[in-house]
Amino acid sequence: MSTALHAPNAPVTDTAPPRLEARGVTMRFGGLVALKDVDLAVGSQEIVGLVGPNGAGKSTLFAVMSGLLKPTAGRVFMDGQDVTGSSPQKRAARGLSRTFQHPELFSSLTVREHLVLAYRMKNAKSRIWTDLVNFRGFFSAPKTEDTRVDELIDSLQLGAIQHQPAAGLPLGSARLLEIARALAREPRVLMLDEPSSGLDVRETEEVAEVLKAVVRDHGVSVVMVEHDVELVLGMSDSVHVLDFGVKIAGGTPAQVRQDPAVRAAYLGEEIEKPAVQRAEAEIEQGETA
Incomplete structure (x- = not known):
């Protein structure tokens, strides 16, 4: 190709x-x-x-x-x-x-949740453990986090699928998600x-x-x-x-x-x-x- x-x-x-x-x-x-x-x-x-x-x-x-x-x-x-x-x-x-x-993705997490998780791995690791223990999920995010995740979703054209689980995504979308997840760590x-x-x-x-x-x-x-x-x-x-x-x-x-x-x-x-x-x-x- x-x-x-x-x-x-x-x-x-x-x-x-x-x-x-x-x-x-x-x-x-x-x-x-x-x-x-x-x-x-x-x-x-x-x-x-x-x-x-x-x-x-x-x-x-x-x-x-x-x-x-x-x-x-x-x-x-x-x-x-x-x-x-x-x-x-x-x-x-x-x-x-x-x-x-x-692509190494979590099948049960949505596209957006992947980016939230990656962002918190870099900027708010303590929140990941707290959210899991309290069963609150990955939302209830500060505005800066929402803004950054929205920017990534827009720039990698993932808006239409942001609430879909990773399982079943076409390979092209899965690769874009992997790139977006890597960028969420602000490299x-x-x-x-x-x-x-x-x-x-x-x-x-x-x-x-x-x-x-x-x-x-x-x-x-x-x-x-x-x-x-x-x-x-x-x-x-x-x-x-x-x-x-x-x-x-x-x-x-x-x-x-x-x-x-x-x-x-x-x-x-x-x-x-x-x-x-x-x-x-x-x-x-x-x-x-």
Whole structure:
């Protein structure tokens, strides 16, 4: 599945350190080298894409940067501070939030309740325990909470389903809910694991437009692992390509498209030529055959 999208907005330029950065990350599992000396930086209000063939090490790098794995060598930084030894919870407290390839939702909670719960996990943890003990549910919220939840529902276009339970939601809506829930924790960096997986073209375009609006309206930086190469190239400010655990290319989408190592290892002619050029070439070959 591939999606044509408008070029991304330019990232905000400043002199601050990257919001999230991997420096020289190496990850070994016994004799297997899953990552070897990988660098990746995510700047302010920047969308960074991570692509590569199956087994290239994308998920491993994601796990290292989010705190699920500690690297064999190398360091991870948030806003210039070394967080290599920090747990996922401590990184979340610093402003890191992530989604997973398969949406992990509470089937009995409504869309709105998911966002209320996520907001309180960041801003009012004591209320969650009190509400559960007193059987009051997740409502009776202060105005600031209602306002924030309403903003998320509006910006991710969830208003029509906000009172529906998560069970039975279409996959596209479930993915938007996961993104909204991650944003309810008010992160500075949002990590997305295969946000278009299982979606059709229309749903993929919807998710892409929502993500660009999130960066624009909420000031969030985004890093995503994604199998849809055209989606990544169409909406990212920078793209990094892994192959057998090694970063073989990194730069703007235009630079990655033209990189010979990328074409040879993964993207090939599918990314080297637009569809129209490929069709014309095929017609010419047919005429000369």
